Amino acid sequence: MKNKSLKVNLAGLSLENPTMLTSGILGYSALTLKSIAEGGAGAVVTKSVGLKPRRGYANPTVVQVDCGLVNAVGLPNPGIDEFVKDIREAKAVLTVPLIVSVYGFSAEEYAWVAEKAVKAGADAVELNVSCPHVKETGIEIGQNPMVLAEVVREVKRAMEKPVFVKLSPNVADIAEIAEAAVKAGADAITAINTVKAMAIDIETAKPILSNKRGGLSGHAIKPIAVRCVYDIYEKVKKPIIGCGGITSWQDAVEFMLAGASAVQIGTAIALKGPGVFKSVVMGINTYLKRKGFRSVNEIVGLAHRS
Numbered sequence: 614m615k616n617k618s619l620k621v622n623l624a625g626l627s628l629e630n631p632t633m634l635t636s637g638i639l640g641y642s643a644l645t646l647k648s649i650a651e652g653g654a655g656a657v658v659t660k661s662v663g664l665k666p667r668r669g670y671a672n673p674t675v676v677q678v679d680c681g682l683v684n685a686v687g688l689p690n691p692g693i694d695e696f697v698k699d700i701r702e703a704k705a706v707l708t709v710p711l712i713v714s715v716y717g718f719s720a721e722e723y724a725w726v727a728e729k730a731v732k733a734g735a736d737a738v739e740l741n742v743s744c745p746h747v748k749e750t751g752i753e754i755g756q757n758p759m760v761l762a763e764v765v766r767e768v769k770r771a772m773e774k775p776v777f778v779k780l781s782p783n784v785a786d787i788a789e790i791a792e793a794a795v796k797a798g799a800d801a802i803t804a805i806n807t808v809k810a811m812a813i814d815i816e817t818a819k820p821i822l823s824n825k826r827g828g829l830s831g832h833a834i835k836p837i838a839v840r841c842v843y844d845i846y847e848k849v850k851k852p853i854i855g856c857g858g859i860t861s862w863q864d865a866v867e868f869m870l871a872g873a874s875a876v877q878i879g880t881a882i883a884l885k886g887p888g889v890f891k892s893v894v895m896g897i898n899t900y901l902k903r904k905g906f907r908s909v910n911e912i913v914g915l916a917h918r919s
């Protein structure tokens with residue numbers, strides 16, 4: 614849907630509407646990313662990629678629970694040197710911005726991967742500093758403001774494109790972490806990654822996931838994510854990308870009122886299908902008209918009015 618009132622400028626990226634495919638739900642393939650963009654997403658984020666190939670964990674890696682999914686896939690990926698082919702292919706067919714999600718085990722690794730992704734055509738990178746289930750990357754970086762700041766600085770030194778930093782809710786004060794990322798040069802903050810969780814099979818009396826612990830996504834985490842966005846908006850002046858449990862246009866609007874300039878959708882695609890983008894975008898549009906707003910940007914942070 615092309616409509617001036619839905620356009621968003623996200624740290625220099627021009628989006629036709631504020632919805633984005635979140636990282637990890639649909640992998641890397643150019644054709645999948647293209648089909649999501651054609652289905653209405655304003656931008657797409659790839660699954661996280663690292664310096665070297667990783668197999669990820671043995672099955673089961675994802676379990677459906679009443680209120681969403683618990684996953685511990687273990688960051689399986691082909692490694693950036695292989696993945697640059699997919700980035701080039703995706704760039705050739707996409708008409709929306711392509712954001713490559715990257716992770717590393719040190720600041721240098723994040724920077725190397727980000728640099729290669731951008732050279733291959735990524736319009737921006739999103740730093741996954743929030744994976745709850747792989748040791749020595751993800752949350753172990755994203756929960757320490759000093760370590761996180763070093764990662765962001767190193768990535769900013771290595772490349773010129775916008776850097777989004779994706780944060781974890783599994784911390785005492787997410788706004789403090791966001792502030793550290795922005796001071797180090799982050800161009801936008803994505804909030805949130807999954808919430809630490811697990812599921813146990815009562816017949817076998819064993820944890821269901823091979824990794825035992827994982828991260829919860831889906832509708833149950835929405836109020837947590839909305840609170841995180843609200844807290845971050847009060848602390849930092851950079852755009853926030855809201856993520857976590859969005860399944861309807863009402864959810865998307867709620868995130869924007871809390872302070873999100875754009876929203877990412879993941880589990881709802883797995884559970885409801887890719888049509889979710891179109892219905893969210895159309896719903897936001899109808900809401901704007903009904904409320905008399907000329908642009909979606911006018912509702913960002915409105916819930917903070919005293």
Ligand SMILES: Cc1cc2nc3c(=O)[nH]c(=O)nc-3n(C[C@H](O)[C@H](O)[C@H](O)COP(=O)(O)O)c2cc1C
Pocket residue numbers: 635636637638660661675682684686688714741779805806807829830831832834856857858859877878879880881
């Ligand atoms: C199966 C699965 C794989 C995921 N892989 C990644 C990943 O590679 N990188 C990342 O930053 N987030 C990953 N996530 C987290 C999502 O991007 C998102 O932050 C989270 O699921 C909350 O959004 P949702 O409730 O809309 O799914 C994954 C989530 C799921 C369910």
